[in-house]
Amino acid sequence: xxxxxxxxxxxxxxxCCNRLGPEDALILLEGGVYAAMTxxxxxxxxxxxxxxxxxxxxxxxxxxxxxxxxxxxIDFEGFVRLTAKHSTSxxxx
Amino acid sequence: xxxxxxxxxxxxxxRGGVIDREMLDQMxxxxxxxxxxxxxxxxxxxxxxxxxxxATASILKPSELLDLLTFYDIDSVWVEEESLMxxxxxxxxxxxxxxxxxxxxxxxxxxxxxxxxxx
Numbered sequence: 001x002x003x004x005x006x007x008x009x010x011x012x013x014x015x016c017c018n019r020l021g022p023e024d025a026l027i028l029l030e031g032g033v034y035a036a037m038t039x040x041x042x043x044x045x046x047x048x049x050x051x052x053x054x055x056x057x058x059x060x061x062x063x064x065x066x067x068x069x070x071x072x073x074i075d076f077e078g079f080v081r082l083t084a085k086h087s088t089s090x091x092x093x
Numbered sequence: 094x095x096x097x098x099x100x101x102x103x104x105x106x107x108r109g110g111v112i113d114r115e116m117l118d119q120m121x122x123x124x125x126x127x128x129x130x131x132x133x134x135x136x137x138x139x140x141x142x143x144x145x146x147x148a149t150a151s152i153l154k155p156s157e158l159l160d161l162l163t164f165y166d167i168d169s170v171w172v173e174e175e176s177l178m179x180x181x182x183x184x185x186x187x188x189x190x191x192x193x194x195x196x197x198x199x200x201x202x203x204x205x206x207x208x209x210x211x212x
Contacts (some may be wrong), residue, residue, distance in 0.1 A: 015136055017106055018175075021097045021200030090102070090209040 004086035007032040012092030017043045027051040027082060028071070033060060036067045053079055099123055100206040101130045103138035112212050113141075117158060119210065124165040131169040132162065133202065134191065138212065139176045142187040159189035173199060 002023030008030035017025065020043055028036050028051070035041035036052040042048045052071045057064065065074050074082065083089060101116055120130055134142060141158065162170060170189070175196040177183060184193060194202065203209060 003200070003209075018196060019135070019203065021204055024200065035180040039198075088204065088206055088209060090203055091211055092104070093211070 001086050004082060004089040006089055006091045007035075008091065008093055010035055013041055016090075016092040017041075020046050020048050022048075023081060024044060025049040025051065025082065025086065027053060027074075027079065029053050029056055033057050036071045037062065039068065042068070042070055051078075051082065096127060096129055098129045098205060099209040100203065100209045101131060102211040103132070103141055103211065104136045105135045105212050106137035107141050113158060116210070116212060117161060120167065121161065121165055124154070124167055127171075130167045130195045131202070131206065132167060132171065133194070133199070134170075135199070136173075139172055139180060139182060139194040142172065142189065142191065143182075162189070171202070 002021050002025065005020065005024060007013045007016050007026060007028050009032055013028070013035050018089070020026065020027045024046070026043070026048055028041075032069055033052050033056045036057070042050070050071045051074050052067060054064070054073050054075045057067065067073055099120075101120055103113075105112075106209070107113065120132070124130055159170075162168075170191045171194045172184075172187070172191045173196055174193045177186075177193070184191070
């Protein structure tokens with residue numbers, strides 16, 4: 001299993017996308033969740049799983065219908081499961 | 094004690110040294126317990142390597158950081174090639190002995206570590 005990338009800002013997303021591996025997963029948190037509304041955020045050429053945290057979307061008033069379909073919306077429980085599934089995680093602030 | 098692979102990423106510009114000091118404390122503690130440590134400089138983090146930086150106002154000078162790494166035998170220190178190039182820097186500008194790694198190799202480096210800590 002690849003690395004789980006925790007992204008909590010738009011600057012962090014740029015840094016993260018430059019260094020994604022083929023089997024990695026990416027989850028948008030905190031201020032990073034805004035990127036789930038724009039195609040600019042989607043990494044090219046990788047088979048990367050993309051997630052966004054529901055609670056952090058809600059806190060910012062972003063309805064899930066605004067989230068692009070490539071992102072899977074998960075709750076805290078799903079987040080915990082994701083961290084357990086990956087052996088390594090890295091935070092990009 | 095189990096040995097785990099730790100990777101420290103410096104990716105943000107130096108901000109007065111508090112974060113650096115904390116990262117360094119973590120590194121030196123782990124080094125004291127014989128854990129495997131790798132350090133990677135990317136993006137704005139490469140400015141920590143700048144030679145002749147006037148760091149009089151900061152708690153920790155970049156060169157001090159690097160001296161301490163050497164003192165604790167942390168010799169796996171890398172800088173991302175593209176991050177240097179984008180800032181018109183080269184290894185000649187670096188104040189310590191670091192090795193260059195292409196961006197394409199960074200994902201593999203991340204995957205090889207058990208714990209990754211960043212600034």
